[in-house]
Amino acid sequence: MKKVLVTGANGQLGRCIADAAHRFPELELYLATRDELDIDDPEAVLAFLETHSFDLVINTAAYTAVDQAEEDPEAAYRTNHIAVGHLAAICKEQNMALMHFSTDYVFDGSKGTPYTETDPTNPINVYGASKRKGEVAITASGADAYIFRTSWLYSQYGKNFYTTMLRLANEQKALTITIGERGTPTNANVLAEVSLQIITDAVLPFGCYHLSNEGEATWFDFAEMIFEEYPESDVHLQRTDHFTTKARRPVYSVLSKEKIKAIGNIILPHWKVSLKKLIADQQRAN
Numbered sequence: 001m002k003k004v005l006v007t008g009a010n011g012q013l014g015r016c017i018a019d020a021a022h023r024f025p026e027l028e029l030y031l032a033t034r035d036e037l038d039i040d041d042p043e044a045v046l047a048f049l050e051t052h053s054f055d056l057v058i059n060t061a062a063y064t065a066v067d068q069a070e071e072d073p074e075a076a077y078r079t080n081h082i083a084v085g086h087l088a089a090i091c092k093e094q095n096m097a098l099m100h101f102s103t104d105y106v107f108d109g110s111k112g113t114p115y116t117e118t119d120p121t122n123p124i125n126v127y128g129a130s131k132r133k134g135e136v137a138i139t140a141s142g143a144d145a146y147i148f149r150t151s152w153l154y155s156q157y158g159k160n161f162y163t164t165m166l167r168l169a170n171e172q173k174a175l176t177i178t179i180g181e182r183g184t185p186t187n188a189n190v191l192a193e194v195s196l197q198i199i200t201d202a203v204l205p206f207g208c209y210h211l212s213n214e215g216e217a218t219w220f221d222f223a224e225m226i227f228e229e230y231p232e233s234d235v236h237l238q239r240t241d242h243f244t245t246k247a248r249r250p251v252y253s254v255l256s257k258e259k260i261k262a263i264g265n266i267i268l269p270h271w272k273v274s275l276k277k278l279i280a281d282q283q284r285a286n
Contacts, residue, residue: 002199003028005054007039007087008061012158013101016192017058024196030054034061040078042086049094056097056199059087062131066105067246069126080130085137092143097206099195104151104183104212106132109250114216116256117149117208125247135208146204148195148211151255152222155188156282161219162275165226169233177220178243183253185222186212187274194266204264210255213271225272229279 008014009031021029030052037048039061049057062080063069069076084100091098105128106121123129138145154162162185168175190213198204217225220239227233260266269277 001026001028002055003030003053004199005030005032005049005052005057007032007037007057007059009033010035011060011062012155012160013060013153013188013192015157016155016188017060017196019189020192020196023193024200026200027196039083039087042083042090045083045087046090049090049096054096056099057087057091058099058195058199059084060101062101064127066125066127066249069130070246073126073130076126076130077133080127081133081137084134085141088138088141088143088145091145092141096143098138098143098145099199100134100138100145100147101191102135102147102149103128103131104149104253104255105250106135106149107250107253109181109252112252114254114256115210117210117259124250127247128250139208144206146198146206147208148191149208149255150186150191150210151183151212151253152185153188153191154185156278157188161185161222162226162278165223166230166233169227169230169235172235174236174238175223176238176240176243177218177223178241179218179220179239180241180243181249181251181253182216182218183250184212184214184216184255185271185275187271187278189278190269190274194268198264198266201264204260209260209264210257211260212255212257212268213274214257214268215270215272216254217271222271222275225275226279229276
């Protein structure tokens with residue numbers, strides 16, 4: 001049995017990993033919330049990992065407020081770069097593997113076709129730049145590590161596009177959604193399950209991989225699909241090709257998954273399939 005630490009266990013991906021854990025009896029998960037283990041405190045992380053013995057650390061702790069990062073870059077770099085570098089170094093020292101999650105926002109969006117792992121990075125906002133620095137720090141540490149770049153993450157937990165749309169539907173009759181960005185909505189429940197499967201199978205070499213749902217969409221497409229599954233919402237959607245935000249976003253950030261599918265024999269569902277499943281699961285639960 002592999003012993004696995006999950007940091008940031010109270011975040012959306014951490015909670016999805018906790019939900020998926022029962023399907024992987026080969027793994028013994030220790031779910032650490034930020035209150036128990038703050039990765040921004042390297043001394044606390046070192047003490048924790050020296051006290052406990054793990055085979056692998058799944059780091060889901062991150063600074064993810066993209067617009068807020070423009071106003072508080074120090075906080076973004078502290079968690080996404082400095083803390084990640086310390087964590088990787090400690091994992092190397094303690095002979096533990098690391099699984100870390102990065103973002104499609106390490107790219108500038110100018111390519112126009114799905115990004116591969118070997119494409120040059122060029123983040124255009126603070127969040128993307130801080131996540132890229134974290135990737136570099138992990139590689140420099142020499143730790144055995146997976147770096148999974150994902151995109152447009154959503155779930156039933158926390159604040160994300162999916163939960164925001166459902167909240168706004170109760171407050172407004174019309175919503176204006178941008179068609180100016182194209183990427184892939186990724187169900188965090190899928191990301192959680194695939195990640196645990198990768199640890200269980202132990203056939204994927206360490207390295208950087210793209211890991212998201214299949215297909216591509218605009219934010220308008222995403223919203224439209226949500227409300228197609230919630231017809232009772234009666235929300236009128238309006239398109240716009242320009243939506244002003246504090247942080248610039250890449251206009252195209254679809255990730256190619258060919259590398260991980262070829263090596264890891266991984267099947268990734270289309271984003272529409274995963275969204276429908278999540279909504280059906282939530283409707284059954286309610």
